[in-house]
Amino acid sequence: MTRKRSKILIIDNENDDVELLEAMLSSDYEVIKAYSGCKGLEIAIAESPDMIILDIMVPDITGHELCRTLKNNERTKLIPILMLTSLAEREEKIKSLEEGADDFLNKPISHMEILSRVQSLLKIKHLQENIIQERNQAYQYLDAAGTIIVIINTDTEIVFANQKSCDIFDWEKKDISGKSWIDFIPEDGCESRKQDLLDTLSGKVEPPEYYERLVVTKNADGTFSECMILWHDVILKDSEGNITGIIRSGEDTTERKIIEEELSKANEKLQISHKLKDEFLANINHELRTPLISIKGFSDLLYNERLGDLNEHQKKTMESVVRNSERLQHLIESLFYVNEMQNETIKYTFSLINIRKILEIIKKDMSPQIDQKGIEVTTDISDSLSPVHGNARYIESVLMHLLGNAIKYTPSGRKISILASEENGEIHIVIKDTGKGIPKEMLTHIFSEAPEEETKCDICYCSQDYGLIICKKIIEAHRGTIGINSEVEQGTEIYVKLPVFVDKGPICT
Known part of the structure; x- marks a missing residue:
């Protein structure tokens, strides 16, 4: 007799994500789709699926609220819920579990990982259903006491x-x-x-x-x-x-003990999986950095004509190689920053840094992108900025990301302004573009890891920019603040405030 296929409800407003999940699961399971929270709740109550895969950022109702509603409903409270999120913040994961989620996964999702989680949760559910079925069957034959x-x-x-x-x-x-x-x-x-x-x-x-x-x-x-x-x-x-x-x-309670032991073993496997992931990233970190150091080193030698003179075209080409190797280095560092942030193992090495010099460096490094779009970049940086006590590499990464966003969303022929001044014991840095701007309702979600809703549009920063979340984490680690002001068709300015170092000392360059 052919076993009935388990029914899985996917609640996600992103068509691409739903189609990807359906492609991964449809060969083994019956897939039902809902593109909003309210519709997903309606289907869950009517269809009683064996499992629910719920995106944390579905429209019209937050993923956390929908999860809580499902777990408080008698018809759906025993359905396992797997939360999906593109956010890596530990508090969000804890909140998901507190609202009743049985497990969670971070996007992007691998085929093997989603199948493993689905199989584990369905196995647990089937065990629970068997226990309930056996209990109900036993109740029919109990004498009056039933115990x-x-x-x-x-x-x-x-x-x-x-x-x-x-x-x-x-x-x-x-x-x-x-x-x-x-x-x-x-x-x-x-x-x-x-x-x-x-x-x-x-x-x-x-x-x-x-x-x-x-x-x-x-x-x-x-x-x-x-x-x-x-x-x-x-x-x-x-x-x-x-x-x-x-x-x-x-x-x-023998069967319950068996399930607890199985859950304990499953948890041990999960811990081993996390450990393997960390070891894998540590190895990848080494494997990526080693060739990159060689590439960057030889590129610098060629660009600086230490190995022979270059003609104008060769010089320009090597400038591009050097610049992109540095970009690759920043991307790799961001990747491992996110992993360290998840594991709460980030260690900052602080020294005195010169904000003016960092701003000048990133403007020079990004001049090819600026020239390519025909953008005019004006600067108003005070000559007497006090030094800041911080990590030069991370602060440079933040400012480079902010300037990169400004270049990206500023149309050709328009202007970008970079301002830096010192006020009330703080260095104020402002990067202002003249792009399309951001609607007011989107501003509260810019640095948030769990936006309540997601709107489809082509305006700057409308999609979740995890780089901005990393920027916020770095600035807060430096006891600073980061914020945004914007109006539609009036441009966007992002400001950073960092406390100055009171005792003047040698500046790290």
């Missing part, structure tokens, strides 16, 4: 056991009655548990409200096994207050 009930007298003899108890222990009522409860205690720890029981029956100690203990059960072939039971004891007393026995009620 294990055993009465033990002060001599540790079983004077009563209900049908549920007999089913669990696999004993007939006539055979179990009269046996000592001690016979059902496993050999490992038997003496201490026997003493606990005698102390309880004598009134020396009060039993805990709930506790888990293994009991010995009989198999059909006459051999014995062990079963984990969650127990609750009630002391029986006569009219004079003397203890006459214990009513011991319990619930079999």
Whole structure:
């Protein structure tokens, strides 16, 4: 008999992402699609899918809110939810789990990773469904109590056991009655548990409200096994207050323990996966940097004519090679910055830096892009800027990214302004373009890692720019601030404020 294919609901407003997920999953699963949060909620309630893949930035309702709503609904609360996000912030992951998400993945998604997560979550769900099904089936045959009930007298003899108890222990009522409860205690720890029981029956100690203990059960072939039971004891007393026995009620938690062990093993595998990822990135870091150092070194030698004179065309070509090798270096450093940011292992080496000199360097380095677009870049940088205590490499990366964005979104023939001044103990840096500008409703999302909505348009910064998020992290690590002002058709200015170093000292160049 062909097994019914599991049904997976994808909730994402990005057509490309939905189509990619569908291509990855459709061969093994039945895929349902929803392009908004409200529609996804409607389909989830009506269709009862086996699993939901939910993008954190769906329109009309946030991914976190939708996740919370699904987990609070009786029809959908047991459906596993896999959250997708392009954001790497640890707080966002924690928030997703707090709202009820069962797992999360960062975009871009690999084929093997999504299949592995889907299979794991569906396996857990199927185990849960099997447990629920077996429990419901067992309830049909339970006697009135529906739970294990055993009465033990002060001599540790079983004077009563209900049908549920007999089913669990696999004993007939006539055979179990009269046996000592001690016979059902496993050999490992038997003496201490026997003493606990005698102390309880004598009134020396009060039993805990709930506790888990293994009991010995009989198999059909006459051999014995062990079963984990969650127990609750009630002391029986006569009219004079003397203890006459214990009513011991319990619930079999063996299957739950099995699931917990499987989850623990799955978590160990996940931790190993994270460790392998970190080791892989560490190796890639070395493998990328080593040839890049050689490329950059020889490029500099050629460009500076240390290995022979260059004609004008060769000089221009080598200038492009040097510039792009530096860009590649910045990209590689950004990649590993994101990884370090995720693992919270970033270490900054601070020294005194000259902001004016950094601005002059990045303007010179980016002059080919400026000239190519025919943009005029004006500067107004104070000659007397105090030094800043920071990491020169990271600050240069921030300012280069901001200037690069300004160049990218400024039409040919227009202007860009770079201003730097010192006010109230801070260095104020402003990079202003004359592009199309940004709608007011988008400004609050520029540096946010979890925008509430995403609007499709071709205006500057409308799509999530993770580079700006990195910039914000770096500036905040330097005890500074970064912000944005913009109006549609009036251009955009991004400002950075960094505290000056009070004690003047030698400036790192």
